[in-house]
Amino acid sequence: MSKPKVVLGVSGGIAAYKACELLRRLSESGHDVRVVPTASALHFVGAATWSALSGNPVSTEVWDDVHEVPHVRIGQHADLVVVAPATADMLAKAAHGLADDLLTNTLLTARCPVVFAPAMHTEMWEHPATQENVATLRRRGAVVIEPAVGRLTGVDTGKGRLPDPAEIFEVCRRVLARGATEPDLAGRHVVVSAGGTREPLDPVRFLGNRSSGKQGYALARTAAARGARVTLVAANTALADPAGVDVVRVGTAVQLREAVLKAAADADAVVMAAAVADFRPAAYATGKIKKKDDQEPEPIVLVRNPDVLAEISADRARSGQVIVGFAAETDDVLANGRAKLARKGCDLLVVNEVGERKTFGAEENEAVVLGADGSETPVPHGPKEALAETVWDLVSARLG
Numbered sequence: 001m002s003k004p005k006v007v008l009g010v011s012g013g014i015a016a017y018k019a020c021e022l023l024r025r026l027s028e029s030g031h032d033v034r035v036v037p038t039a040s041a042l043h044f045v046g047a048a049t050w051s052a053l054s055g056n057p058v059s060t061e062v063w064d065d066v067h068e069v070p071h072v073r074i075g076q077h078a079d080l081v082v083v084a085p086a087t088a089d090m091l092a093k094a095a096h097g098l099a100d101d102l103l104t105n106t107l108l109t110a111r112c113p114v115v116f117a118p119a120m121h122t123e124m125w126e127h128p129a130t131q132e133n134v135a136t137l138r139r140r141g142a143v144v145i146e147p148a149v150g151r152l153t154g155v156d157t158g159k160g161r162l163p164d165p166a167e168i169f170e171v172c173r174r175v176l177a178r179g180a181t182e183p184d185l186a187g188r189h190v191v192v193s194a195g196g197t198r199e200p201l202d203p204v205r206f207l208g209n210r211s212s213g214k215q216g217y218a219l220a221r222t223a224a225a226r227g228a229r230v231t232l233v234a235a236n237t238a239l240a241d242p243a244g245v246d247v248v249r250v251g252t253a254v255q256l257r258e259a260v261l262k263a264a265a266d267a268d269a270v271v272m273a274a275a276v277a278d279f280r281p282a283a284y285a286t287g288k289i290k291k292k293d294d295q296e297p298e299p300i301v302l303v304r305n306p307d308v309l310a311e312i313s314a315d316r317a318r319s320g321q322v323i324v325g326f327a328a329e330t331d332d333v334l335a336n337g338r339a340k341l342a343r344k345g346c347d348l349l350v351v352n353e354v355g356e357r358k359t360f361g362a363e364e365n366e367a368v369v370l371g372a373d374g375s376e377t378p379v380p381h382g383p384k385e386a387l388a389e390t391v392w393d394l395v396s397a398r399l400g
């Protein structure tokens, strides 16, 4: 089998040096990578570096090797085009179909999936012109990864950093795995909650749970690779932000509720993968609770937390919004799952069997997805990503 052909477009931003790392990852994992830098990208990283790392010739203009008609051939033969970094100028050209160099010509001739990883200063990213160009590209089916937040060129910090090359590589891998199919979540906004809430007792102690957040993060990553704009409401996770995802960090169930309700207002789908505490301590001690040698400990009095899944299911922010819950069960898994689906009022419920060493913190998972329409989709033991893909398949079918 021939290697998948990837075109790595590099436009002229300082983050061009990080594309070398992306190139290495793509080449080392068995892809045939053709780098197409713009003329300004070569101010940051020279053609010799791209050529040596890719093992392929490098040109920026349509006038090199004209007999091979590169401005058409490179795009036509690609299985994936990824532009990293994509500058504001490159996004504008791509959105308007300009074709004044080899990369922009390639973008017009490519019929394969296209991924843009923008990097620029926050003001440029937030400018309505850039935002409209991004919306146009997404509407046409391109995957535009949200920039990361952090240190920018110089002393500035904000949104606009190129996401970690390892994360961009993961998006490319998933988009390639889906093949030439249109990203089915393009133009959609999805909200995913992940992790486990912590309910504080005093400044140093909390009631928590074992959720690692891995399943929710897998859902966020796979949705981004399928073209969705993703808001990830993360409760107490220690995982790296997935590329292209807006992460909102929360601690308690009440904070999680607020963040989910806010993000769900314009969402097409909400997936509640977080383990939300059903109860919280009735009182919070502002000072550390001290043990008293001559006294029995005080009992901890608990009060109910809001049930976020039931609330957003009963009072949908948008008509046609698809809502997915998760259920962790130890016994009578299917019967309990069906009852929970009805009680919560969501459209789909992913039912996991949990135990001491099952599911929590593991890389793999096994589940049944129950539908309010009576459907039952078993997902065999496998990576959490595979379960995530099944969830999005079912959501996508319901979005119509």
Ligand code: CTP
Binding pocket: 253, 272, 273, 274, 275, 276, 277, 278, 305, 306, 307, 308, 309, 310, 324, 325, 326, 327, 328, 340
């Ligand atoms: N959930 C929620 N708000 C809560 C508790 C849970 O939104 N206060 C959501 C979880 O995110 C998950 C689903 O509800 O999607 C199922 O949670 P689970 O704890 O399994 O269900 P419970 O309602 O707590 O039922 P039980 O205690 O009987 O297991």
